[in-house]
Amino acid sequence: MFRSPFLLIRHQSTQRQLAHKLSILEKLVHKDITSFAGSNGSKVPPATAFEILKLCKLFQDSVHETKKTNVLEDELIIKSNALMQKVFLAEKVDYSQALLTDFLKLKPHVASIKFALTCYYMKNTNKVLKVETAMIPLRNLLYDAKFQEALDVIELTTGFPRYYEFKSVKWRRMVIKFFAGIVGTIGAMDLSFRFFLPGFFQSNVVYGLYGAVGTFLANAGFMAMMAFSTKGQENGALQFEKGTLPATWYKKVDQMKMCAMVLECDAEINGREGFASRPVVERIHKMGFSVNEPEQEIMLRQYWVSSGEGFVWCEPDLDPADIEWWQHLDKIGVKKIWDKDYEQLDQHQEQELSHDTPIKR
Known part of the structure; x- marks a missing residue:
């Protein structure tokens, strides 16, 4: 393809x-991070590390503006990601969750988000990400309608094996405390009867009382754990596969909540009749969740069954946040699936108008 010499010179x-800016960044990372010489083994100030990461992010923004296709394969992007990795994994940098949160608030590109999350796990082998931290990149990706990338973030946060282990430990501790509480309660009753009611203690009734109290506490505690483990499942868009144990509910409920957000947003853009697109549904299904039937489909079926009794047709309320989101999607070139139908209708109407001939009078 012929390219204008002026455009070629401008591109070069x-x-x-950009190459000059990258060399400056490399020198800056070497000076302030790699060769940092603090007194008494001090760490690199978090503000310094954050400013360098911010410069790397701004540099990548410049690359994305100049190159629209195959950006991830660009040498400048690869080298800048390597610089970020040096900052994240540097021995003298305290890669805390606060630093990660500040970096994610810069709205970095998807590849940089994955680098940041992976490096955090590599640097902090015994720590997990908070759900609040994981929600930062998720919301930004959903805002830009990048649903597959949002699912990638979920797999690196609330769907990460270390997060499962963290929730499993909390579940086991909760169960141990529960049974220890039952044993402690019965033990306290036993001591009280021994000292204050020795006659009642020597009767056979006391053992039946212990059994009744233990059974009551076990049933009440079981119902409480079931309710606590299902906290967050009230989103309605997803449910666990049949046969899933309550312990798994507790481990994956945060992941379920985030997947439900992706599902609902995808249904708004790429779905038909309230259903999300097949790629998103299949990937969420692999995570162990089943997709519920959309609420509007259930209401429509109830409407036809009841012949419309009890229903009133009205215009849906428009959420200002939804309007702002749709305007943002139009700005970045993301079209809803039904926009194609509108475009075809407009084209058909234009063709009909063009074929009309004026009538002579």
């Missing part, structure tokens, strides 16, 4: 400028 000039 831009590439040289």
Whole structure:
């Protein structure tokens, strides 16, 4: 394909400028991170590490603006990601969750998000991410309608094996405390009867009382654990596969909540009749969740069964946040699936108008 010499010169000039900026970043990372010499083994100040990461992110923004296709394969992007990795994994950098949160608030690109999350696990082998931290990149990706990338983030946060283990430990501790509480309660009753009611203690009734109290506490505690483990499942869009144990509910309920957000947003953009697109549904199904039937489909079926009794047709309320989201999607070139139907209808109407001939009078 022929390219104008002026455009070629401009492109080469831009590439040289970006390469020069990258060399400055490399020197900055070497000076302030790699060769940092603090007194008494001090760490790199978090503000310094954050500023360098911010510069790397701004540099990648410049690359994305100049190159629209195959950006992830660009050498400048690869090298800048390597610089970020040096900062994240540097021995003298305290890669805390606060630093990660500040970096994610910069709205980095998807590849940088994955680098940041992976490096956090590599640097902090005994820590897990908070759900609040994981929600930052998830919301940004959903806002830009990048649903597959959002599912990638879920797999690296609330769907990560270390997060499962963290929730499993909490579940086991909760169960141990529960049974220890039952034993402690019965033990306290036993001591009280021994000292204050010795006659009642020597009767056979006391053992039946212990059994009744233990059974009551076990049933009440079991119902409480069931309710606690299912906290967060009230989203309605997803449910666990049949046969899933309560312990798994507790481990994966945060992941379920985040997947439900992806599902609902995808249904708004790529879905038909309230159903999300097949790629998103299949991937969520692999995570162990089943997709419920959309609420509007259930209401429509109830409407036809009842012949419309008890229903009133009205215009749906428009959420200002939804309007702002749709305007943002139009701005970045993301079209809803039904926009194609509108475009075909407009084209058909234009063709009909063009074929009309004026009538002579």
